[in-house]
Amino acid sequence: MQNKNKTVIRSxxxxxLFLTHTKLSMNDMIRLSGIPKSSVHRxxxxxxDMGLLHKxxxxxYSLGLLFLQFGNLVAERLxxxxxxxxxxxxxRDEIGEAVHLAVRDGDSSMYIEKLDTDHPVRLFTKMGRRAPLYAGASSRILLAFMPEGERDAYLDEVEPEAIGLGTIVSKPKLREALEEARAHGYAFSRSELENYTAELSAPIFDHTGKMVAGLSIAGPEVRFGEDGLAERIRLVKEAAHGVSLKLGYAGPPA
Known part of the structure; x- marks a missing residue:
């Protein structure tokens, strides 16, 4: 407690208490906190008075609207x-593949950050690269977790075209792949944007539960065989969930 203000800490x-309770009476706060009644009252x-509590x-009592203002500012500035x-x-260090961070930009996905691997045989990509939302794991995970109405409108309008050998151009198969991505919390692609490459992606959510980005690993398809794939899926999902938690997400992993 040295150099710490006891009143601030008790406040x-x-x-x-309101992290787990929506509303509390003064007696509730006294009982749950163990702080003397006179101190709780003050x-x-x-x-x-400061707008941190509302009666x-x-x-x-419940949390005041000032928290909403601060919360929005924090979210905007992250x-x-x-x-x-x-x-x-x-x-990147655990798996040894290139790692990408992608966001939605209209009907496309776009890499906004990447980390290369020092593996002698690797996939070369660059920040700012765009891809249609139907092609590649990074794109498809963004499409899968879009609001349902937006996703359906996109699927009604888009006419998928082959980009790589594995690009999904059938709308029924695309819808099936999106359902699997939502059900399992990840998307996996082979030769969809570039031949003989593979990508594995998981969604990132913000404090409102909205999907805001996709985190992925990518590399030569030969290194994405069945052996070890389950472990890679676990690590990618775990990393994406870790970012979500730092953005204030409080829900379960995708």
Whole structure:
């Protein structure tokens, strides 16, 4: 406690109660926090005056709208590339393949960050590269977790064209692949954008539960055989979920 303000710490203890409770009475806060009634009364008054707590007509308290303002500012100012950097490095070092961070830009996906591997045989890509949402694991994971209405509108309008040997051009097969991606939390592609390459991608979600990016590994198709693929899937999903948690996501892994 040295050099720490006890009143501030106790006030935070009260606010932390609302992480698991939507509304609380003053007696609830006293009981749950173990803080003396007189102290709780003073702190509630100060927190309410500052807009950090709101008291309704029934005398129950909830978090104030000031948290919404701060929360939106934090979300707006988060640089997803910076947030994802540590997980991307860890994933690259564990798997030894190039790691990409992709976002949706209209009807395309776009790489906004990448980490190369020092493997002598590797896939060369660049930031800013675009691909249609129907082709490649990074694109398809973004399409799979788009809002249903937007996804259906896109699928109704798009006419998939072959880019690589493995590009999915059949709409029924594309819809099936999207359903599998949503069900299993990852997308996998072979020779869809470039022949003899493979990519494995998982979704990243923000604090609202909205999908905001895809994290992927990519490399020569020969290194993406059945042996070890399950472990790679686990590591990619784990890394994507790690980024989601840093963005404030509170839900389960995809």
């Amino acid at each position: 935070m203890d009260l606010l932390h 702190m509630i008054g100060s927190l309410s 309704d007509e029934e005398g129950l 640089d997803i590339r910076g947030v994802a950097a540590a997980e991307m490095r860890r994933l």
